[in-house]
Amino acid sequence: MKLIVEGSPHFAGPDSTRKIMGLVCLALLPTVIAATVLYGLAAPLLVLVCIATALVCEHLCCIAMHRESTADDFSAVVTAMLLSMTLPADCPFWAGALGTAFAIVVVKMLFGGIGCNIANPAVAGRVFLMVALPAALGSYPAPEGTPLDAITGATPLAEMAGGAHFDYLQLFLGNHAGALGETCILTLLIGYVFLLVMKVVDAWATLPFIGVVAVMSLITGNDVVAQLLSGGLALGAFFMATDYTTTPTTQKGKIIFGLGCGLITSLIRFFASAPEGVAFSILFMNMLVPLIDKYTAPKPEGGVKRALV
Amino acid sequence: MFSLHKTKGGVHPPQHKDTRDCPVQYIDPPKKVRIPLNMHIGKPCEPCVSVGDHVYVGTLIGDGEGLYAPVHASISGTVTSVAVEDLPTGQRAPVVEIEGDGKMDKDPSIKKPTYSTKEEFIDCVRASGVVGLGGASFPTWFKMKAPAGKKFEYLLVNGMECEPFITSDFRQMMEHAGRVIDGCKRIIDALEIPACCIGIEDNKPEAIELLTKTVEEKGVGDKIEVMAVPTKYPAGGEKVLIMELTGRAVPAGGLPVDAGCLVMNVTSVSRVEEYFRYGEPLVRKTITVDGDCVKNPGNYRVPVGMNVRDVIEVAGGLVKEPRKVLMGGPMMGRAISSLDCPVLKANNAILCWDDLAVLPEQTPCIKCGRCVRACPLGLDPARLAVASNNHDLLALDELGVMNCMDCGSCTYTCPAHRHINDAIRNGKAFYRAEIQRLAELEKGGE
Structure with missing residues (x-):
């Protein structure tokens, strides 16, 4: 009789990386459907192109790195879905693929693969495309067959900078020009609440993020509701500021992270020349995570009896 | 006297307390036992018998000094070997092997212990050979000695049994409630501890009810309180229990006494009381035998040093070949490499698994927190x-x-x-x- 001998515990909990990542994909699905309704078949096709690129890149990287492939753990799918959602629906497929390849190869795998990246790959991929291919991301198509006066070309945030006003309900439903996965707040909210209920994410970073943007809008005399309902705020606060690897681990750390994201987003939105700052704010705060983690480390019960120092 | 305090963390593994309604079964004595002399935290005992000696149940076979607990023969018979051995638990220890004569004669020198001072009481507890039976196996007598300048304010009795599968402490409380309460009373009286709290997880309402009733019947409610504690692993960890029942944190590197607490497992209390009533030292242990490979899962009272293989045989044998055998619970138990492994004092379960044996593959950390x-x-x-x-x-x-x-x-x-x-x-x-x-x-x- 050959018995397995290993250290305790001999029970494993019900969660797994694959399950968690799968749930995140599931939570993003309603938004993909909304994007299909709003912007037509180009939207889901772009998402699929990004997913395929991500899987191929991750698999090839693993082969090159002589390690078991992590392409099947759904984390690359999450990255691809998130990245594609920050793109306009008419973004050329090759541009989407290029951004995804950058996200997976440079931002994720070169830093050591899942769990080791210091920046959120989707956000970094998006920023890469913004800088490298401003033309491809320059215009945002309006929803198909919109009964309203079509809002074309400029996004609400860009328009708001010019003093325009918007119907809150249409903003909430995403019935305006914008990136394919950023506009429909309703479906993003459904996905986020689903993840909250499944205990995959929490609200410790999300609420301060949104809260600070709201307060800053109020202080600067902007339309608070419109500010919260437009741009990449919902996608960023719900799905990117809750990423495990690139955000702090403790409650306190997450609050600091959220506050920082909110502040930087507001500074860019209200005081800089760019209309949107969610991606930059998350990227910047990603870089501060090790520092935040260091100063918000949990305090052991009963203190620590140090033998050195 | 006591109130519940908030504790950090914890998890909720599946309970699997399938043997909770299995009364403790007494079994026929095995033909042979192998008793390791290191069944406690501290220095292993020196053997004080040699090959050929005749021993009775309760005869001292290993003694020591400092931090230790004496070891006694668990069956009557002849010592056939005294040697240092590698055990399937991964430990190396002197082991006394006894070939049984099937009589289970009690050592004639055993008599009911008496004491009049705190020191004498602690000496008696030492002679009983009792160690922390929740699994930690810290010599009980040793922790009863409060260092100079420190004193015990509370006796906390641990009836949490937060490990999945194990029900031996639960059976102890259900079948010997009076003995548990008498033991608490004896210990707090002898050590001049003002108050005692018995903490039990709220997944054992019958035990909470029974012990509460027993406390009332014995009229000791002014000193002993039974508390229901929310079920959460590891609510029965010593430091966690102290936090739960007193709100105090044991300082790092310190002992429970630094938080004014003496913490004892409920079965340890019961065995101390048993020793004072009958004089028989700790030579038998109630063990939960469970898992999908065991034919008749249940609670069995077995002599210390009995082979795991023999214990499983008593429980009806195996219905299929296990891939993993644990001594203790799934969370903190030890996987043993062979069934030829003696039952130790602090063992409270033997789990033979096929279905749960293989754990999922390890993947990279995603820093989820x-x-x-x-x-x-x-x-x-x-x-x-x-x-x-x-x-x-x-x-x-x-x-x-x-x-x-x-x-x-x-x-x-x-x-x-x-x-x-x-x-x-x-x-x-x-x-x-x-x-x-x-x-x-x-x-x-x-």
């Missing part, structure tokens, strides 16, 4: 594991590696199934050795 939230002691398991794997002595020191009590909540909750607890265990061993080496270097330098 679940282990940090699960740690009942407020440690950072992920960072401790990294520091352990890197042999980073300074980080281990800073993060308080020695605070870890090995509860395994971090590994259980990890979605990447990282062997966090394993790594930290190695980190502790490394840390201990390095600190000792540094101390010796310093001494040598002077």
Whole structure:
């Protein structure tokens, strides 16, 4: 009789990386459907192109790195879905693929693969495309067959900078020009609440993020509701500021992270020349995570009896 | 007297308390026992019998000094071997082998112990051979000695049994409620402890009800209180229990007495009382035998040193070949390499698994922070594991590696199934050795 001998515990909990990542994909699905309704078949096709690129890149990287492939753990799918959602629906497929390849190869795998990246790959991929291919991301198509006066070309945030006003309900439903996965707040909210209920994410970073943007809008005399309902705020606060690897681990750390994201987003939105700052704010705060983690480390019960120092 | 306090972390593994309604069964004595002499924390005992000696049930076979607990023969018969052996638990210890004569004669020199002072009481507890029976196996007499300047304010009796599968403490409470309460009363009287609290997880309402009733019947409600504690693993960890019932944290590197507490497992209390009533030292142990490979799962009272293989035979044998056999519960128990392994004093379960034997593959850490939230002691398991794997002595020191009590909540909750607890265990061993080496270097330098 050959018995397995290993250290305790001999029970494993019900969660797994694959399950968690799968749930995140599931939570993003309603938004993909909304994007299909709003912007037509180009939207889901772009998402699929990004997913395929991500899987191929991750698999090839693993082969090159002589390690078991992590392409099947759904984390690359999450990255691809998130990245594609920050793109306009008419973004050329090759541009989407290029951004995804950058996200997976440079931002994720070169830093050591899942769990080791210091920046959120989707956000970094998006920023890469913004800088490298401003033309491809320059215009945002309006929803198909919109009964309203079509809002074309400029996004609400860009328009708001010019003093325009918007119907809150249409903003909430995403019935305006914008990136394919950023506009429909309703479906993003459904996905986020689903993840909250499944205990995959929490609200410790999300609420301060949104809260600070709201307060800053109020202080600067902007339309608070419109500010919260437009741009990449919902996608960023719900799905990117809750990423495990690139955000702090403790409650306190997450609050600091959220506050920082909110502040930087507001500074860019209200005081800089760019209309949107969610991606930059998350990227910047990603870089501060090790520092935040260091100063918000949990305090052991009963203190620590140090033998050195 | 007592109220519940908030504790950090914890996890909720499936309970599997399938043997809770299985009364303790007494069994025929085995033909042979092998009794290790290191069934306690501290120095192993020196054997005080030699090959050919005749022993009775309760005859002293191993004694020592300092931090130790004496060891007694668990069956009557002849000593056939005294040798240092490697045990399937991974330990190495002197082992006394006794070939039974089937009579189970009690040692004629055994008599009911008497005491009049605290010191005499503690000496009696030492002679009983009782150790922490919840699994920690710390010599009970030793922890009853409060160091100068410190005193016990509370006796906390641990009836939590938060490990899945195990029901032996539950059966002890259900079948010997009077003995448990008498034991509490005896200990607090002898050691002049003002108050006693028996903590029981609220998944055992029958035990809570029965002990509460017994306390009332015996009229000791002014000193002894039974508390229902929310079910959560590891609510029965010593430091966690103290936090729960008193709100106090044991200072790092300290003992429960530093928080004014004496903590005893409910079965330990019962066995101490048994010793004072009948004079028989700790030679038998109630063990939960369970798992999908066992024909008749249940609770069995077996002599210490009985072979696991024989115990399983008593429980109807195996219905299929197990792939993993645990001594203890799934969270903190030890996987043994062979069924030819003696039952130890602090063992409370034997689990033979096929269905649960294989754990999921380990994948990279995704820094989700679940282990940090699960740690009942407020440690950072992920960072401790990294520091352990890197042999980073300074980080281990800073993060308080020695605070870890090995509860395994971090590994259980990890979605990447990282062997966090394993790594930290190695980190502790490394840390201990390095600190000792540094101390010796310093001494040598002077």
